[in-house]
Amino acid sequence: MTQHAQPRTTRIVLVDDHHLFRSGVRAELTALADSAPYRLDIVGEAERVESAAEVVLAQRPDVVLLDVHLPGGNGHGGADVIRATTGATTEAGRPVRFLALSVSDAAEDVIAVIRAGARGYVTKTISAEDLLTAIGRVADGDAVFSPRLAGFVLDAFGAAAGEVAEIDEELDRLSAREREVMRLIARGYQYKEVAKELFISVKTVETHVSSVLRKLQLSSRHELTAWAMGRRLL
Structure with a gap:
């Protein structure tokens, strides 16, 4: 069933x-x-x-x-x-x-x-x-x-508003699940820990991370973590 x-x-x-x-x-x-x-x-x-x-x-x-x-x-x-x-x-x-x-x-x-x-x-x-x-x-x-x-x-927020708009535009490219994955990665979770927290497989986590890297035109997990932390996705 x-x-x-x-x-x-x-x-x-x-x-x-x-x-x-x-x-x-x-x-x-x-x-x-x-x-x-x-x-x-x-x-x-x-x-x-x-x-x-x-x-x-x-x-x-x-x-x-x-x-x-x-x-x-x-x-x-x-x-x-x-x-x-x-x-x-x-x-x-x-x-x-x-x-x-x-x-x-x-x-x-x-x-x-x-x-x-x-x-x-x-x-x-x-x-x-x-x-x-x-x-x-x-x-x-x-x-x-x-x-x-x-x-x-x-x-x-003056000039900073332009930065906020840019950040929101980038976030809008991500699905709700991709954002959840990014928040956990920003907090230092390993892929296995992310999978356990969200009740998904490690393979699915890897798929989400690859998708985000592609959407944001980033090349590594290090860049991805820096991106997530910079947007306070905690």
Whole structure:
């Protein structure tokens, strides 16, 4: 009998100081669960900086949906949560990723939370379907922004924005699985260890590495490791 691969489970923590909003997001995402390309598991909620940091460190979710304006901390809201949980990883060893979800579309809010380490920023006008997609992309390591907010980030980071765009273009050439392989290699894993971590064969790891070398026009594992580390694929 053929065994089909099980869809991944994406574990989510909701952080917002309005209980009614958290309930609404939970209900909307749960209603879409059957049609989602991945399994959803909302593993925790919080309404202020301190409790959010505690939940993130305890639950180690894949993605934190994070409002930028929260009580507590040092008065910097969502940015304080990100800083308080620096280095947090999922059970699989991947970084916990943050997606800002806020009513605010002010440039200073966007820039502050991205500088702190969020992988994306979307406003609360987003549809439930688009939010579901954004969560999946952030879990895979992509950066996601509501269209008009991307310009704030490009302007704020000046010349470095061109480098970010180039890096994103290179990353876009890689599949989600290739990126997972690169992250582990950047962390010093050997091919056998990568295979064990991702439940694939060593041959498949070698195939992914060869594909990435070809796509990025690199010639050795040393160059590949340097490339991955330079893009902080940790």
